[in-house]
Amino acid sequence: MLPKILVVDDDRYTRTLIEQMMRKTAEVHLAEDGAAARKLFAAVDFNLVLMDQRLPRDNGLELLREFRARRPKLVAILITGFADVRDAVAAVREGLFDYLTKPFEDLEALEAVIGKALELDRAYREIDSLRSRLAAEGAPDVVGQSPAMERLLDQIRQVAGLDTTVLLEGESGTGKDLIAKLIHTWSTRSSKPYLEVNCGGLPESLLESLLFGYEKGAFTGAGQANPGYFEKAHGGNLFLDEIADMSPKLQSSLLRVLQDHSFARIGSTQTRTTDFRLICATNRSLAGEVKAGGFREDLYYRINVVAVRLPPLREREGDIIRLAAHFLDHYNTKFGKECGPFTPAAVRALEACRWQGNVRELQHCIERVVALQPGGVIDAIHLNPTTDHRSEEGQPDSAAPAQALAYQDARAVFEREYLRRLLDGAGGNISEAARLSGIPRQNLYVRMKRWGFVTD
Ligand SMILES: Nc1ncnc2c1ncn2[C@@H]1O[C@H](COP(=O)(O)OP(=O)(O)OP(=O)(O)O)[C@@H](O)[C@H]1O
Ligand SMILES: [Mg+2]
Structure with missing residues (x-):
């Protein structure tokens, strides 16, 4: 999405100049006076405002103060004539990004200042979204300063950032759910969905429709189409808990999804692609399950890319x-x-x-x-x-x-x-x-x- 710039200037030449210069890289809105600017500002979330100091009925600097009262992190540039430079300098001290003097002589410099201002706006927005994301997700409270847990957390920090499948193995109650969530929080996909499902807790057909989704009329009771977790987890992380309990039929379906990153909803032949990172957990030994014939060996190798063992509390x-x-x-x-x-x-x-x-x-x-x-x-x-x-x-x-x-x-x-x-x-x-x-x-x-x- 292109950044949005508001140019407020009563001089048509200035407005057009900036619009021509920026229209390839930004969505440029123009206002010739304070009233038009106020209206636009109320309706659009601008990434940058370029404001003329002298407007017909308004003082540009005052108008910017008004805007910044409503959006304290607004990035703005004041456009001034040479005579007003002292005001502009004071304005920069108040937190305005920069000022430009008219007439513009160096157009490259003008473009560079605008570019920098947009960069700053992007940074503000990223920090804000990161903060609210952390607060909303609430990185789980993980207690663990023992050497065994420090080692585990180091390992988790390393693998969280990679896009690889992680297999969490550990006795019941060792914190596999908690660590899976932590991997999500520490991953580059943390702003994307995190979905978890317990493969041991659901009958095969229910688990299948939950994962694959279905089309309307795919089976009795399918009143309307429903996307499954493979779709919903797109871009994010999918946690399959108690993977050892998955039925042989679903094991082979899952293997196919992992191989081609594509699947079809139940009742449909349309192939859909998906991109999720898989986290699996089991409180049994998956290798043991493979030996005993309860778990597909090929799926085991797909899942067992990075295996992390959660130490028992003792x-x-x-x-x-x-x-x-x-x-x-x-x-x-x-x-x-x-x-x-x-x-x-x-x-x-x-x-x-x-x-x-x-x-x-x-x-x-x-x-x-x-x-x-x-x-x-x-x-x-x-x-x-x-x-x-x-x-x-x-x-x-x-x-x-x-x-x-x-x-x-x-x-x-x-x-x-x-x-x-x-x-x-x-x-x-x-x-x-x-x-x-x-x-x-x-x-x-x-x-x-x-x-x-x-x-x-
Ligand atoms: N290191 C930890 N710090 C704080 N709380 C923890 C820690 N590890 C586990 N817990 C808490 O202990 C409980 C059990 O953890 P969790 O459900 O993650 O275990 P699990 O390995 O998934 O168990 P199961 O195999 O039975 O599903 C949860 O309430 C979890 O919040
Ligand atoms: Mg669990």
């Missing part, structure tokens, strides 16, 4: 606590609470846990604690409530087995359980519980509060 030294603190912050804000900090015992318990569900499990654990606790420190026992869910092997999920606990942690486990039973036995009456246990009432109250058995 391999991210130091990140467990960083993530726990990050989620604590997040859920405190979300639930309007002030839980924390973690006691040393809690930190040990968090670090001792195997986190088979990786970051997602840790996130849910902290969410649960903050949701249930009225506030105050978070101790080991809060992380491992007696109603805890159990992992596949039947071990408590969120802390090491009792015999592996440090003495302090074991004491905490005992204390909580003891106090809970004590309070039950005393019918919820703290004075009675104090009498039964021999613990001074105030002391007992503080302990009860610490474990969240009493709220104020």
Whole structure:
């Protein structure tokens, strides 16, 4: 699209001169007085305004000030006679791009000044769009300062800018969705669409129509034509999650799309071209799936251009606590609470846990604690409530087995359980519980509060 220039001058010769000079490279609009200029300025988003200082009923500089009040980043050039140069110099100090003196002698210089002004406007607009893009996309919050994560993020930074297919492999909950989004944000396609679909979550026919799109009447229920993700992702990034779950039929269709960058909507023979960058993720080993015969080898080679392995949480030294603190912050804000900090015992318990569900499990654990606790420190026992869910092997999920606990942690486990039973036995009456246990009432109250058995 050509840049738009507004030339405001009552002198027809000047208007025509600039129009002739610029009409190949810009869309030039002309106004012979302030009224016409105001009307045009209100209707068109100009990239540059060239304004005569002396207009029949207006002062050009005043008019520019008026325009700049409405669009502070407006790039403008003032055209003056020799007599007005001092005004023009002052105007440049106010942020005007430049001034030109009439009569124009050096037409090349004139063209060069206009060219520079348009360049500046382009830069302003690029920065603005970059800012709003970053704010709108909100580059995801990725916590990870462990050596394993630093390495991963370095690798992501490198591949994000290339246009190559990326395969993300990692256990469930390691952050594959998050990293896929980050690749998009860091890619040169970040202002273009980002579409994601979980290949494991949809029946084959639905996934097919979602990806390929369809024409009206292509199947029962196809009331109107619908573009698919291959079309919608044009220019941007397409994230196919759980790619290993894709059916053999769709695997071969996808392979064809990747080979010729073209496809047809369901119910149509018209070939359409598309240009998207593919990001895939799997929590299984795709190579293993190929060996077992569940995944096409040729498609595997197409997808496996750059493979990135997301480390399980247990391999991210130091990140467990960083993530726990990050989620604590997040859920405190979300639930309007002030839980924390973690006691040393809690930190040990968090670090001792195997986190088979990786970051997602840790996130849910902290969410649960903050949701249930009225506030105050978070101790080991809060992380491992007696109603805890159990992992596949039947071990408590969120802390090491009792015999592996440090003495302090074991004491905490005992204390909580003891106090809970004590309070039950005393019918919820703290004075009675104090009498039964021999613990001074105030002391007992503080302990009860610490474990969240009493709220104020
Ligand atoms: N490094 C990280 N920093 C902050 N949050 C993270 C990080 N990694 C993961 N998360 C959060 O943990 C949760 C799980 O992450 P995500 O959904 O990306 O995992 P996944 O690998 O795609 O899991 P699955 O294989 O089950 O689909 C999300 O809420 C995500 O925001
Ligand atoms: Mg996922």
